Amino acid sequence: MRSTTRRAAASAALVLSGALALSACSSSGGGSTTGSAPAPAPATASATATAAVSASPTAAPSDGSTASPTGAGTSPSGTPTAIDAGCRNMVATDAVKAAVTRDYGTEVHRGHITPRPHQFLYGQCGGTTYAATAFDLTPGATYSDQVSGQDEGSTRKYFSLAANGTWTLIGSAGFPDVGGCVAQIPQALAKLWGGCPSSQLS
Numbered sequence: 001m002r003s004t005t006r007r008a009a010a011s012a013a014l015v016l017s018g019a020l021a022l023s024a025c026s027s028s029g030g031g032s033t034t035g036s037a038p039a040p041a042p043a044t045a046s047a048t049a050t051a052a053v054s055a056s057p058t059a060a061p062s063d064g065s066t067a068s069p070t071g072a073g074t075s076p077s078g079t080p081t082a083i084d085a086g087c088r089n090m091v092a093t094d095a096v097k098a099a100v101t102r103d104y105g106t107e108v109h110r111g112h113i114t115p116r117p118h119q120f121l122y123g124q125c126g127g128t129t130y131a132a133t134a135f136d137l138t139p140g141a142t143y144s145d146q147v148s149g150q151d152e153g154s155t156r157k158y159f160s161l162a163a164n165g166t167w168t169l170i171g172s173a174g175f176p177d178v179g180g181c182v183a184q185i186p187q188a189l190a191k192l193w194g195g196c197p198s199s200q201l202s
Helices: 002-036 042-056 094-108 143-148 187-192
Strands: 088-090 113-115 119-124 128-133 135-136 156-161 169-173
Touching: 088 187, 094 113, 094 128, 094 156, 094 169, 119 187
Parallel strands: none
Antiparallel strands: 088 119, 113 135, 119 128, 128 156, 156 169
16 A cells, blocks of 8 residues: 555656746747747848948938939020121111212222122121222223222222221222131121122122
C-alpha cells in the first residue's frame, strides 16, 4: 500500500515537473515572438529616409531662388528685321526741290541748274530727311556752269536735311552713274527708292 502511494506521488511529481517545463518553454517562445515584432520599424524609418533623399533633387535651392528650365527667359538673339521701321518714301514738293537746288548751288558754287525731271528722290528714315537728284543746266548757264555740269557734275547728288533746315551734300554717284545708292543712304530707304537706278538713263 505504501509502495503504491509512493509511485503515485512520484508520477504526480514528474507530471508537475513536465508541466512546469512546458510552461517555461511556452513562456520563453512567446517572449521571443513578442520581442521580435518591433523589428519592421527600422525598415519603415529607412524607407522614409530613402523617400526624403529621392525627393531632395526637386527641392527649392537653399538661397530661395526658383529653378527655371534651360533657356527660359532668354531673349532671342540678333536684332529683329525691323530695319525698315521708321523709313518712308515721300513725294517732293516744288518747294523742297527749290530748297535742295538753292543749297547745293550755294555749297558748290553752281548756278543755272534745276533737278533732272522724274528722278528726284525724297524720303525720311530714323528722323532724318534725305533727298537725291541729278541736275540739268537751265538757259543762261555760263561757261563755268557748263564745265561744272560735265562728267561727275552730271551724276546724282545725295543730301540730308540738317537741323538748321539746310540741305547738305552727303554723297555723289560716280561717273558714269551705273545706279545704286551711296552708303550714306540707309538700306531701308534705298530699298524704297528702288535701289537708286542710274540717273543717266535716257
